[in-house]
Amino acid sequence: MNTNMHASADFIDNRQPLPAITHMTLSLVDIWLSLPGAEPHRLLSGSRIFYQDLAKPGYQVNCQQLFVVVKNLLKQPAPEDLGFRLGRRLAPASRDPLNQAMINSITTGQALKLLHAYHRLYSPLFTLRRGIRRGADSPLYLVLSDAVGMGEAGQFLVEALLGKLTGTGKSLEMDTSDWQYFIRRDPPAVMANHQKYLGNRLVFDAPLNGLAIPAYQLRQTLPGASPLSRQQRQQSLQQSLQQRLLLCRQALRGADCRPFLPETVSALLQASLHTSPLGLEGCAQALAMSPATLKRKLKAHNCRFQDLADEVRTLLALDYLYLRGKNSEFTARRLHFNDTANFRRSFKRWTGTLPSRFRTVATNP
Amino acid sequence: MLFFHCHHRLKVLALFVAVQILWLVADTLGTARGLAGTNAMDLFGEGGFALFILLWIVFVLASRPAGRVTNLLFFGLCGIFLATLQDFADEFYRFPDNSPITKALESVPATLGILVFSVGLLGWYREQQAFNQRLEKREKFYREHTSLDYITCLYNAGYMLQALNRELDIYQRSKRPLGLLLFDIDNFDGFNRRFGEREGDKLLQDCSELIAMNLRRGDLLCRFSGDRFIALLPDTHQAQASQLAAEINHSMASVAHKCGEHQETAHYTLSIGVASARPDDTADELIRRANQALFHAKRCGKNNCQMAG
Numbered sequence: 001m002n003t004n005m006h007a008s009a010d011f012i013d014n015r016q017p018l019p020a021i022t023h024m025t026l027s028l029v030d031i032w033l034s035l036p037g038a039e040p041h042r043l044l045s046g047s048r049i050f051y052q053d054l055a056k057p058g059y060q061v062n063c064q065q066l067f068v069v070v071k072n073l074l075k076q077p078a079p080e081d082l083g084f085r086l087g088r089r090l091a092p093a094s095r096d097p098l099n100q101a102m103i104n105s106i107t108t109g110q111a112l113k114l115l116h117a118y119h120r121l122y123s124p125l126f127t128l129r130r131g132i133r134r135g136a137d138s139p140l141y142l143v144l145s146d147a148v149g150m151g152e153a154g155q156f157l158v159e160a161l162l163g164k165l166t167g168t169g170k171s172l173e174m175d176t177s178d179w180q181y182f183i184r185r186d187p188p189a190v191m192a193n194h195q196k197y198l199g200n201r202l203v204f205d206a207p208l209n210g211l212a213i214p215a216y217q218l219r220q221t222l223p224g225a226s227p228l229s230r231q232q233r234q235q236s237l238q239q240s241l242q243q244r245l246l247l248c249r250q251a252l253r254g255a256d257c258r259p260f261l262p263e264t265v266s267a268l269l270q271a272s273l274h275t276s277p278l279g280l281e282g283c284a285q286a287l288a289m290s291p292a293t294l295k296r297k298l299k300a301h302n303c304r305f306q307d308l309a310d311e312v313r314t315l316l317a318l319d320y321l322y323l324r325g326k327n328s329e330f331t332a333r334r335l336h337f338n339d340t341a342n343f344r345r346s347f348k349r350w351t352g353t354l355p356s357r358f359r360t361v362a363t364n365p
Numbered sequence: 366m367l368f369f370h371c372h373h374r375l376k377v378l379a380l381f382v383a384v385q386i387l388w389l390v391a392d393t394l395g396t397a398r399g400l401a402g403t404n405a406m407d408l409f410g411e412g413g414f415a416l417f418i419l420l421w422i423v424f425v426l427a428s429r430p431a432g433r434v435t436n437l438l439f440f441g442l443c444g445i446f447l448a449t450l451q452d453f454a455d456e457f458y459r460f461p462d463n464s465p466i467t468k469a470l471e472s473v474p475a476t477l478g479i480l481v482f483s484v485g486l487l488g489w490y491r492e493q494q495a496f497n498q499r500l501e502k503r504e505k506f507y508r509e510h511t512s513l514d515y516i517t518c519l520y521n522a523g524y525m526l527q528a529l530n531r532e533l534d535i536y537q538r539s540k541r542p543l544g545l546l547l548f549d550i551d552n553f554d555g556f557n558r559r560f561g562e563r564e565g566d567k568l569l570q571d572c573s574e575l576i577a578m579n580l581r582r583g584d585l586l587c588r589f590s591g592d593r594f595i596a597l598l599p600d601t602h603q604a605q606a607s608q609l610a611a612e613i614n615h616s617m618a619s620v621a622h623k624c625g626e627h628q629e630t631a632h633y634t635l636s637i638g639v640a641s642a643r644p645d646d647t648a649d650e651l652i653r654r655a656n657q658a659l660f661h662a663k664r665c666g667k668n669n670c671q672m673a674g
Contacts, residue, residue, distance in 0.1 A: 034562030036515065075501075077508040081590055088554055167554070177660035191649070192522030196549075196590035200656050 010287070011264040014067075014148050014301055017060030020124050024160075025061045025069055026054060027089050031082060032073065043072050063125065063148050063260075070153035083156045084197035087163020091171060097251060098122060099168075101244035108174055109218030112140060115168070118248045120257050123161050125150065127263050129315065131323050133215075139180070140218055141323065143210040145311060147263035149301030155185060158209050163197050165211065172222060178214050182206035207314060207351035262301050262308060265294075269312045277336055280305050314350040317343075321355050328355045372431040373439070380422070380443050387450055387470070394466060395458025403456050411456065415449040418442060434492055437485030444478020514588040516566050517573040525587040525595055529648040532599055536642050543642040544598035544606035547655040548576060548613070551634045551667040553592035560625045565592075568633065571622060576635075579613045595652075603641040603672060610637040610670035618668070634668035641673075 029051075032043050040051040047068035053059050073082065098121045102111040119128035125148050131141030142165070150157055162181060169176045180201040181194075187204035188194070194202050251257060259267070268286055272278040278286065283305070284294040298305055313335055320331040332343035347355050422442045429435045451470045460467040512524035520528075529545075536543045550556075550572060557565040569592060576594060577586050589595040598606055614635055621630045638659030642651055654673040662671040 031562060034566070077504065079514075085591065089557075091554075175660075175664060177657075177664075190521075190523045190526055192525075192590040192593075195652065195656050196593045199660070200653050 010258065011261050012258045013261055013297065014063040017062045018124060019060065020121075021063055021066050022059070022061045024086070024090065025049070025066050028066075028069060028073070028082075028086055029054060031085055031089065032078070035078060038078075042076055043069055045072060047072070063150075067150060067153040070156050074152070074156060081193040081197065083159030084163035084193060087160040087165075088167045088197070090160070091164045091167025096121070097244050097247035101241055101248055102168075102172065103222070104241040104244055106221060107218065108172055108220050108222060109140070111172055111222065112142075112213065112218065114245075114248075116142065118252060120259070121248060121251055123164065124148075124257070124260075125157055126161055127266065131319065134323060134325075137215050138323075139212040139214050141210060141212050143208055143315065145208070145266070145315070146303075147266075148260045149262050149298075149303040151302040158183070159197075162209075162211065166198060169213075174213075174217050174220070177201075178217065180212040182208060182210045182212070184209045205352070207318060207353070260301070261297055262303050265298070265305070266308050266312055269309055270316070273312065273316055273335070277309075310346075310350050314347075317347060317350075317355070331355065373426045376436070376439055377426070380446075383443070383447060384450065387447060388454065390466065390470070391451070391454040391458050391460075394464060395454070395460045398457055398459055408453075408456050411449060411453045415446060415453050418446040418449055422446065434485055434488035437481055437488060439485075441478050441480070441482025441485050444474040444481060446478075448475035448478060517569055517588050519573055519577075519594070520585070520587040522587065522589050522595070525585070525589070525597065526648055528585055528587075528597060529651065532597060533642060533646060533648060533651070535599075537644070541600050542602045544601035544603060545640045545642070545651055545655045546596040546598065546606060546610055546613075546670075547589065547638040547640075547652070547659045548572075548594040548596070549636050549638075549659055549663070550592040551636055551663075556624075556631075556633070564624050568622060568624065571620075572617070572633070572635070575617060575620060576613055579609065579616055581609075595655075601641070603639065606641060607639050607670055607672055610639055613637065614668065614670060636662040636667045637670035638662055639670055639672045 029040065029043060032038050033040065044051060047065045049061060049065055049069070098114065098118050101118075102114050105111040105114060115122055116128055116130045119126070122128070125146070126144045127147045129143040129145065131143065133140060144158060144161055146154060162183075166176045166179070169179065177199045178201070179199060180203065181198050182203045183194075184206055185204060187202075191202065264287070265283055268283050269278060272282070280291050280294065284291040287294060289297075295305065298308075317331050317335060320326040320334060321328070326334075328340050328343060332340045335343060337343040337346070344354055347353075422439060425435065425438045425442065429438070448471070451474070512520050514521045532543055535541070550568070553565065553568075556568060569588075572592075573586065573588065573594060576596065580586055580596060581598075583599055585597040587595050587597075598609065601609075614637065617633065617635050620632075622633055623629070624631050636659060638655045638657070638661070640651055640655035640658055658671045658673040662669050665671060
């Protein structure tokens with residue numbers, strides 16, 4: 001009991017009510033109710049949310065409930081672009097400190113750096129990872145990975161986050177038509193929604209969900225007055241940015257911004273990959289619980305330990321192969337595989353393709 | 366008589382005969398108690414129970430289609446009914462304590478009846494599940510095969526893709542030009558945030574009507590996605606297509622939309638991407654080029670039309 005209490009201080013589970021999740025659920029219900037003939041109970045059934053409660057001040061929803069609502073929505077005869085619409089609606093929350101800090105940064109690259117650093121404020125359901133940039137001309141890769149164990153609701157929420165990122169990009173006056181999107185699903189028969197909300201540069205059947213932002217956009221200064229007056233204002237901008245960042249840091253330290261259990265386990269695994277990889281026992285020990293408890297808790301989050309370990313290794317493998325242009329032998333060694341053939345087989349199991357596909361992309365982009 | 370035409374007449378006759386036999390057996394084995402020996406409370410309770418089981422039997426036969434599950438439910442209820450009837454008969458006749466027939470009549474029909482009834486209920490549950498599944502499947506089928514958008518009453522992107530493939534086929538054979546227009550309402554997200562999604566839907570309807578009025582008879586206008594519309598223009602050169610686009614831009618600019626509670630006036634504009642088919646174009650490729658042109662139009666300050674390069 002005592003050990004559990006100690007561990008629960010470091011992470012939260014998917015039954016923790018959160019303001020950000022509540023906001024998402026409210027927006028989703030709002031969009032649903034704007035459809036002709038929509039009734040709230042079809043969306044809320046089984047989620048233990050009462051429609052009347054949603055309007056009460058201080059009422060909060062947890063991730064599990066949001067996932068039930070999304071699953072209900074997917075069963076309804078609704079337009080297929082609701083995920084993107086939700087994202088667009090969530091995008092420019094002008095009052096939150098992160099958005100203000102981003103507006104106050106000088107270049108778009110800086111704004112996106114802030115977005116990455118405070119991604120838990122931006123979207124608690126996903127871990128946002130940044131790929132290493134090999135030079136000034138290589139694009140910025142942002143990788144979205146599931147932080148909670150979203151299960152069937154995952155695809156919809158990925159669409160929502162991609163829509164939100166695009167909306168944020170537009171609000172920073174970036175040219176989002178040059179962004180490239182990687183989506184981990186088969187290409188849909190009709191791509192209209194993806195083309196409308198994301199753009200033309202879509203890669204389906206990708207090994208992960210993410211996007212690439214071209215290097216030239218990162219160097220662009222954020223819109224505003226003329227360059228000269230901007231230079232004049234730079235000092236005050238910096239000060240204002242520091243103030244906003246202080247607010248962000250405070251928000252991140254708040255009780256609602258602790259990571260979810262799967263995210264914590266992923267972080268532990270990722271940190272251990274460079275030295276000696278942790279197994280289930282090692283992770284459980286680090287989180288001060290028994291392996292059986294960790295397994296049970298992960299199951300409650302719709303995920304398995306092995307899947308998390310595979311995902312972390314896939315990300316590292318893609319980082320070596322695709323971004324740093326290393327060969328399979330090097331990558332296999334770094335991932336603690338005894339021989340390359342073994343690594344190839346595992347990589348094929350994780351991503352559906354052989355490592356060579358990504359190496360060729362890295363050498364001829 | 367209606368009774369002799371219904372599916373269940375044999376079953377009902379069997380139940381009737383069983384009740385007769387039960388009463389006959391009770392009459393031959395037992396000795397009458399007379400009114401003094403009966404307990405009014407027992408009479409009421411057991412008689413009422415039997416009556417309600419009989420009502421259930423009637424409901425099951427009246428409400429369900431004939432079949433295996435109905436038979437199971439019927440015979441199960443019959444067993445329970447006969448057992449309660451025997452209990453009821455106990456109030457009028459005194460039976461010899463050690464007769465095997467009375468013992469069997471007391472225990473066998475009730476147990477057998479509840480067993481058969483349970484199997485019947487399981488069947489009923491499975492039937493309902495299969496029914497729900499079929500309903501869901503049908504709903505899914507309709508959802509996937511509907512090609513109308515219910516807000517603007519235009520065809521949707523799936524239908525456009527089919528039509529475009531057909532037109533491209535004709536284009537490859539006859540080489541008659543084929544144009545494509547992609548429309549996007551400028552700052553639609555901002556409009557939605559300001560006036561709400563319902564007003565947004567109304568704006569979509571207005572825009573679709575306005576665009577449709579400016580198109581010619583043979584053209585096809587569809588809703589692409591969100592606030593984006595797509596028009597297929599057969600027999601149209603690129604120059605004609607951009608002329609049409611300019612006309613639509615012009616007419617959109619001169620409409621004052623009334624939105625919100627107070628019917629405020631708001632002007633809305635369109636960005637338009639124009640593309641025309643090339644030899645060995647696929648539908649996806651053509652739409653991709655129109656989309657690129659549309660992005661270009663947005664980049665050029667919106668409210669204009671751009672041709673695909």
